[in-house]
Structures are given as structure tokens and as C-alpha cells.
Amino acid sequence: MTGGERAPAAPLRTIRLELVPLDPEADAGPLHRAYGDEAVMRWWTRPACADAGETRRYLTECAGLPGARLWTVRSSDGPGRGDVLGLAGLLGAVDVPGLTWLLRRDAWGHGYAREAARAVADHALGPLGLDRVEAWVEAANHRSRAVAAAAGLGERARLGQRYPHREHPHEVIVLGRAREEEPTAVLGTVVELPVRDVAGTLRLVTAALGARTTFAMGDPPYLAEVGLSPWSGGPRFRLAAMDPEEPPSPVLLHLDAATRLDALHRAAADAGAPVSGPPVLRPWGRREFVITLEEGHELTLSGPG
Structure with a gap:
């Protein structure tokens, strides 16, 4: 299956989390706690959203891209059961399905991102039948590199990148995981x-x-x-x-x-x-x-x- 094919999203469950298919209209408010936080968006491809309306428009755009599959990350136990902690899923309109995750700041440090990312990666390479998933992580973003590693992704390449809202370019590590082992065919340079x-x-x-x-x-x-x-x-x-x-x-x-x-x-x-x-x-x-x-x-x- 290619990354552009659309498959119906289904809820996913882990030991502590429930991943519910994203509804941009209903979920924009609680997700704005993450997308509107500059500290959370420090490594993101765009600046923090100014308000819940901008978050809703951004989520609607992301969810509408070909191949996108997005879930809200929710606690499945304890006093905060059902609370929206963040988002995880697969990016759309990309050559290789892109694993993505984002949690609000007060949900950091509990291993939720690792649990959610692993669930999405396992689902993508299992029931969805995708050949591979990858995550683009800045070399200096050690927390996200640890999340990717916990989801079974290893380094595949490095490249330079600069987002429009950033003053300086940065180094990106392409971390990937394949459904079957895929040794690199050729190592070389651009001529x-x-x-x-x-x-x-x-x-x-x-x-x-x-x-x-x-x-x-x-x-x-x-x-x-x-x-x-x-x-x-x-x-x-x-x-x-x-x-x-x-x-x-x-x-x-x-x-x-x-x-x-x-x-x-x-x-x-x-x-x-x-x-x-x-x-x-x-x-x-x-x-x-x-x-x-x-x-x-x-x-x-x-x-x-």
C-alpha cells in the first residue's frame, strides 16, 4: 500500500492511552493548548497558532491531505480519563508516510509520546499494510529522537532544512522503520x-x-x-x-x-x-x-x- 491511499481511521488503544480519530471541529479547542504554546511548537514546522480558530484551520488542512491519518491522544485511566493530551498520526501528501506526534506541555515526561508513536507505527506497518514510516527530527531535538527510537525508527539519512519562520537552517535526521528489512542499495553523493x-x-x-x-x-x-x-x-x-x-x-x-x-x-x-x-x-x-x-x-x- 502506498502512503497516498486512504484507509478508514479506527480507534487505537495502548496500556494507558486511547487514540481517537481526529475531529478538527470538536478537538481544536483542547488541542490549542499544545498548538498555541510556543514552547511546545519550538521544533515544529510552523509557529504557534494565535487562537483556537487558527488551530482548527490548521488541523483541518492537515487532516485533508492525501494519506493523512490523525488521532487525538487521550488518557484512558485515572482522574483525567478522556482528556485530550495531544495528537499523533501519519502526515499526508508526503512521499513516505510521516509519523508525527505533539503533546501539550503538562503531559510531557510520562512516556505518553513514546506510547502513542509506537502504537501508530505498529498500526501503520501492521493493519494498514504500509511499507514504511519515517519521522523528520531535528538533530538537536533529543526528546523526539528518543520517541522515534522507542517507536522502532532508526536513522536513514540527514539533510539540511530551514522553515520559513526560522532565522537559521537546521540539520534534520530522517528516522525510519520498514515493515520488512530494507538494506540501503547504494551509498553515494549527488552528481x-x-x-x-x-x-x-x-x-x-x-x-x-x-x-x-x-x-x-x-x-x-x-x-x-x-x-x-x-x-x-x-x-x-x-x-x-x-x-x-x-x-x-x-x-x-x-x-x-x-x-x-x-x-x-x-x-x-x-x-x-x-x-x-x-x-x-x-x-x-x-x-x-x-x-x-x-x-x-x-x-x-x-x-x-
């Missing part, structure tokens, strides 16, 4: 290959490398990015339309294929990519094979010998 046919080369390399298109500009495309990992911010390279009057300038691109070298070789051969042959053990202790593109670019894929 740009000039090619005559961006669309055709894009089709070839995505099939050969089991990759995905992260963006394509123009129709037909004159610039496209190939993502070599299912996670946001993973290894990638770009294809750019070259001047047809200029001779090609071949680029040598080395891709560390880790433990998936043989699988990638089979995929490249099945896609009809011009491969050099089976992986060969090199004197420096790496097994390698080469995909040579029309312009002479060489994509050398290597793995441990």
Missing part, C-alpha cells in the same frame, strides 16, 4: 550527468538500478533526479540535457552497492542496460561491474569482495 535524452536515460537507469524519480523538470524533461533509496534525502544523482552541438564529456560515477551488487547486476541486465558483464573481483578487494551510457558515462557499481 550531474549531461545526456542527450533525459527521459530515455531516466527510464533506463531507474529500471536498471531499481531506483525512483525524485523530480523531473520540463516536458520533455531537461533535468531529472534519480533517487537510489526509498527514503527522503538518500543517495541520488541528476540527469541534465546537454547541448546537442557539444561533444559528450564522459563522467565516471562510482556507486557503492553494499550487499546488493548481484541483485543490481541482474536488474540492470533484465532492463537491457549495457553492462560490462558479471561482477569482477578487483585487486583492491572490491567486486565491480560497469553500466556504460550512450554518452560514455560509466556507472561503476561495486560491493565488498
Whole structure:
């Protein structure tokens, strides 16, 4: 199932909590205790909401995005039974389903966020049948990193980000958890290959490398990015339309294929990519094979010998 598919939300229960599907109209008032608190919103993607009306509009917008599944977090026992402590769920309109959580300040320090986040992650990868979930957490936000770890999410990538209301950029850790084990196929960096046919080369390399298109500009495309990992911010390279009057300038691109070298070789051969042959053990202790593109670019894929 992809993150854009919609599934009916159902209540979730943990040992101490009940997660009830969000009703923006009814829940905006109590949730404003979190969304209107600058201390709670310190790490958020937007500033604190000015009033309950703004909180309601924001929650309505979030709940309406494709793939969004949001629950209010409520106490299921004690004198505060039924109180809305915060929100947890899955963000909508994102490439990889995004795990999110937010609690009002007086609910901090009791492990509620960990309990709620774990319940949502388990539900997403279990009954919902999603392949993976991820959370983007600032490197300096140690409390949220601990919540993500308790929900079973591990580090997948790092990237720089700056929210419109922030003065300075910040480092984000992409933490993820998959339903089945997913070793990273390629470790590398972003380079740009000039090619005559961006669309055709894009089709070839995505099939050969089991990759995905992260963006394509123009129709037909004159610039496209190939993502070599299912996670946001993973290894990638770009294809750019070259001047047809200029001779090609071949680029040598080395891709560390880790433990998936043989699988990638089979995929490249099945896609009809011009491969050099089976992986060969090199004197420096790496097994390698080469995909040579029309312009002479060489994509050398290597793995441990």
C-alpha cells in the first residue's frame, strides 16, 4: 500500500492511552493548548497558532491531505480519563508516510509520546499494510529522537532544512522503520550527468538500478533526479540535457552497492542496460561491474569482495 491511499481511521488503544480519530471541529479547542504554546511548537514546522480558530484551520488542512491519518491522544485511566493530551498520526501528501506526534506541555515526561508513536507505527506497518514510516527530527531535538527510537525508527539519512519562520537552517535526521528489512542499495553523493535524452536515460537507469524519480523538470524533461533509496534525502544523482552541438564529456560515477551488487547486476541486465558483464573481483578487494551510457558515462557499481 502506498502512503497516498486512504484507509478508514479506527480507534487505537495502548496500556494507558486511547487514540481517537481526529475531529478538527470538536478537538481544536483542547488541542490549542499544545498548538498555541510556543514552547511546545519550538521544533515544529510552523509557529504557534494565535487562537483556537487558527488551530482548527490548521488541523483541518492537515487532516485533508492525501494519506493523512490523525488521532487525538487521550488518557484512558485515572482522574483525567478522556482528556485530550495531544495528537499523533501519519502526515499526508508526503512521499513516505510521516509519523508525527505533539503533546501539550503538562503531559510531557510520562512516556505518553513514546506510547502513542509506537502504537501508530505498529498500526501503520501492521493493519494498514504500509511499507514504511519515517519521522523528520531535528538533530538537536533529543526528546523526539528518543520517541522515534522507542517507536522502532532508526536513522536513514540527514539533510539540511530551514522553515520559513526560522532565522537559521537546521540539520534534520530522517528516522525510519520498514515493515520488512530494507538494506540501503547504494551509498553515494549527488552528481550531474549531461545526456542527450533525459527521459530515455531516466527510464533506463531507474529500471536498471531499481531506483525512483525524485523530480523531473520540463516536458520533455531537461533535468531529472534519480533517487537510489526509498527514503527522503538518500543517495541520488541528476540527469541534465546537454547541448546537442557539444561533444559528450564522459563522467565516471562510482556507486557503492553494499550487499546488493548481484541483485543490481541482474536488474540492470533484465532492463537491457549495457553492462560490462558479471561482477569482477578487483585487486583492491572490491567486486565491480560497469553500466556504460550512450554518452560514455560509466556507472561503476561495486560491493565488498
